[in-house]
Amino acid sequence: MSEMRYSRRSILKTGAAAMAASALPAPMIWAQEIKDITLRQFGTGVSNLNDVARKVKEDLGFTLSMTALDSDAVTQRAATQPDSFDIADIEYWICKKVWPTGNLQAMDTSKIKNYDKIVGIFRSGKLTPESVIAQGTAPHTVGFVEGPDSTVFAKEETGWMTLIPTIYNADTLGIRPDLIGRPIESWAELLNPEFRGKASILDISSIGIMDMAMVCEAMGEITYGDKGNMTREEIDRTMAIFTEAKKSGQFRAFWKTFDESVNLMASGEVVIQSMWSPAITAVKSRGIPCVYQPLKEGYRSWGGGIGLSKNLSGMALEAAYEYINWYLSGWVGGYLMRQGYYSAVPETSKNFMTENEWGYWFEGKPATDTITSPTGDTLAQAGEVRDGGSFEERMGRVACWNAVMDENRYMVRKWNEFIAS
Amino acid sequence: MRINGSLPGWVQAAPLALVMLAFLVAPIVMIGVVSFWQATEFSIIPAFTLENYEFLFASPVTWKVFLATFKYAAITWALTLSIGFTVAYFLAFHVRSQNMQIALFLLCTIPFWTSNIIRMISWIPFLGRNGIANQTLISWGVIDQPLEWLLYSDFSVILAFVHLYTLCMVVPIFNTMMRIDRSLLEAARDAGASGVQTLVNVILPLTKPGIMIGTIFVVTLVMGDFITVRFMSGSQSANVGRLISNDIALLQYPSAAATSIVLLATVLIVIGILLRFVNIRKEL
Numbered sequence: 001m002s003e004m005r006y007s008r009r010s011i012l013k014t015g016a017a018a019m020a021a022s023a024l025p026a027p028m029i030w031a032q033e034i035k036d037i038t039l040r041q042f043g044t045g046v047s048n049l050n051d052v053a054r055k056v057k058e059d060l061g062f063t064l065s066m067t068a069l070d071s072d073a074v075t076q077r078a079a080t081q082p083d084s085f086d087i088a089d090i091e092y093w094i095c096k097k098v099w100p101t102g103n104l105q106a107m108d109t110s111k112i113k114n115y116d117k118i119v120g121i122f123r124s125g126k127l128t129p130e131s132v133i134a135q136g137t138a139p140h141t142v143g144f145v146e147g148p149d150s151t152v153f154a155k156e157e158t159g160w161m162t163l164i165p166t167i168y169n170a171d172t173l174g175i176r177p178d179l180i181g182r183p184i185e186s187w188a189e190l191l192n193p194e195f196r197g198k199a200s201i202l203d204i205s206s207i208g209i210m211d212m213a214m215v216c217e218a219m220g221e222i223t224y225g226d227k228g229n230m231t232r233e234e235i236d237r238t239m240a241i242f243t244e245a246k247k248s249g250q251f252r253a254f255w256k257t258f259d260e261s262v263n264l265m266a267s268g269e270v271v272i273q274s275m276w277s278p279a280i281t282a283v284k285s286r287g288i289p290c291v292y293q294p295l296k297e298g299y300r301s302w303g304g305g306i307g308l309s310k311n312l313s314g315m316a317l318e319a320a321y322e323y324i325n326w327y328l329s330g331w332v333g334g335y336l337m338r339q340g341y342y343s344a345v346p347e348t349s350k351n352f353m354t355e356n357e358w359g360y361w362f363e364g365k366p367a368t369d370t371i372t373s374p375t376g377d378t379l380a381q382a383g384e385v386r387d388g389g390s391f392e393e394r395m396g397r398v399a400c401w402n403a404v405m406d407e408n409r410y411m412v413r414k415w416n417e418f419i420a421s
Numbered sequence: 422m423r424i425n426g427s428l429p430g431w432v433q434a435a436p437l438a439l440v441m442l443a444f445l446v447a448p449i450v451m452i453g454v455v456s457f458w459q460a461t462e463f464s465i466i467p468a469f470t471l472e473n474y475e476f477l478f479a480s481p482v483t484w485k486v487f488l489a490t491f492k493y494a495a496i497t498w499a500l501t502l503s504i505g506f507t508v509a510y511f512l513a514f515h516v517r518s519q520n521m522q523i524a525l526f527l528l529c530t531i532p533f534w535t536s537n538i539i540r541m542i543s544w545i546p547f548l549g550r551n552g553i554a555n556q557t558l559i560s561w562g563v564i565d566q567p568l569e570w571l572l573y574s575d576f577s578v579i580l581a582f583v584h585l586y587t588l589c590m591v592v593p594i595f596n597t598m599m600r601i602d603r604s605l606l607e608a609a610r611d612a613g614a615s616g617v618q619t620l621v622n623v624i625l626p627l628t629k630p631g632i633m634i635g636t637i638f639v640v641t642l643v644m645g646d647f648i649t650v651r652f653m654s655g656s657q658s659a660n661v662g663r664l665i666s667n668d669i670a671l672l673q674y675p676s677a678a679a680t681s682i683v684l685l686a687t688v689l690i691v692i693g694i695l696l697r698f699v700n701i702r703k704e705l
Contacts, residue, residue: 205671413480420489
């Protein structure tokens with residue numbers, strides 16, 4: 001039954017996408033030569049999807065070759081091998097690290113059709129006019145530069161964008177409600193002795209330190225000037241609290257890959273841990289209850305975007321702009337949003353989602369029918385509501401963004417000590 | 422005349438020498454050079470500095486981690502040796518027919534047809550809190566609560582090491598034992614030695630080269646490992662390999678290179694000491 005529905009929907013979507021594709025003006029010369037163009041994109045696994053490459057070939061005619069790497073390798077490649085890629089799909093904090101190397105070129109926003117519709121977070125930094133800008137590397141702070149060749153970030157919108165935002169989300173702790181059996185409301189619960197030997201945190205220093213900071217602040221132990229840019233003293237105190245917890249056996253394990261986090265949670269080794277949204281989905285799809293728990297201190301958020309290599313020019317550069325415009329035109333957005341991420345231009349994505357999907361994923365309404373992922377897995381039943389609610393409720397409560405600190409090298413060494421302690 | 426005479430020898434040695442030079446010596450030299458370079462977050466600068474070594478030796482973490490690495494190596498060595506020796510002894514002296522010996526020996530190697538990583542990871546669901554081991558023990562009434570230390574502990578790390586590397590002990594020891602002249606055992610028997618005396622005074626000394634080769638395998642494998650420690654300890658313990666892998670992940674290549682050089686030196690010293698005890702050339 002659900003399979004039939006899925007295929008009907010995918011037919012509808014293909015039709016809609018074809019319409020969108022024919023609406024994109026493509027000059028005649030293009031049609032001839034564009035087939036020979038290959039754009040090499042690399043980035044983290046979340047948005048490097050083969051379905052996207054396939055769809056690009058279908059809609060735009062050129063070839064997009066994808067390479068998926070972990071965020072450390074992505075940073076390294078963007079910083080050290082500018083000739084190895086045309087399009088970098090990186091996170092904003094990576095952009096802060098990599099942009100000063102001059103390996104990427106700024107984009108002319110006048111060439112981006114849906115620029116005005118991009119969510120405020122990526123332009124002024126504010127979701128709504130009243131929003132308070134969160135700590136950390138907020139995307140708009142590294143989103144613009146003064147001119148096409150500038151390596152210095154601008155304070156406001158300038159017409160030259162570093163990354164075109166593609167995908168973002170708000171992260172929090174994942175819990176096993178069946179094994180905890182009481183409401184969880186604060187980040188501080190991660191170090192609650194009640195969960196001794198059943199907690200976990202991710203072993204990726206740049207993100208892990210943020211989760212630690214959320215916990216220490218929630219416990220009332222430390223008040224940070226900026227969680228995304230800690231002083232040495234703040235790093236030391238944070239690590240001291242977590243080292244003590246580690247020694248007293250608070251943590252069952254640390255995880256580094258997506259699969260590890262899923263297995264820890266699904267097997268019941270861990271009942272509360274830092275987690276990513278699709279990992280929750282993966283646990284749930286095994287029939288095990290798992291909640292992406294909204295917490296009163298807010299979310300730790302992250303965002304990614306695509307940047308253009310310095311070496312792109314001429315026809316390939318035009319193709320890249322075409323690709324960016326296509327990216328924001330809705331199909332990819334719809335695809336990503338049906339996995340639980342958000343797209344930079346939600347209103348175009350809406351055209352590629354059913355009313356039920358849009359209501360569930362974006363508006364926080366109860367599902368009116370089964371919710372399936374783009375690959376056909378059942379994610380939620382009719383009546384269920386997304387953890388954390390609507391887009392505004394979730395993205396409006398971001399406490400800090402993933403960041404890279406000025407004291408990054410010091411932090412990394414301290415992190416190594418923490419793991420070895 | 423002498424040069425002419427040795428020319429064919431040089432030519433014969435050249436291919437292997439070139440391969441070793443290109444793929445062993447050159448990379449190690451490169452690592453050595455990089456270990457003296459400077460690094461920023463995303464680039465390495467070829468400028469001489471001792472900073473990497475200074476930091477390495479000044480950090481208490483380094484000492485702790487090296488100590489942990491030695492601990493893993495020592496315990497794993499002791500366990501693999503006793504198991505490996507027993508298995509090899511059984512195969513060599515208790516199993517009479519050669520066909521049977523070969524069959525049983527192949528049986529030992531069957532688990533090694535799958536990858537290292539798979540053999541290691543398959544312990545995780547077995548030892549977990551709700552894993553087979555705990556469930557079985559609970560159903561037998563041996564324990565009331567699941568044993569937490571079965572997984573993500575030093576116990577699980579060493580268990581995996583022993584499982585992975587015991588064969589590396591069995592093979593060389595078995596090989597040496599098979600070469601022991603059986604008439605020596607008969608002579609010992611005739612001279613009135615008990616089974617234990619034969620074992621200690623005849624078999625053990627004659628098996629030493631095999632034990633030493635197995636020891637070198639096990640010690641170098643354990644000291645150079647990082648993935649077993651990471652998976653089986655749930656990232657909670659560290660050995661030197663993990664320090665290096667963390668550094669590489671964080672793009673700190675010079676620091677990783679310095680740690681590698683120190684590890685390499687340590688392992689070479691350990692092997693140097695081991696070779697003082699036994700002349701394994703006799704074996705080769």
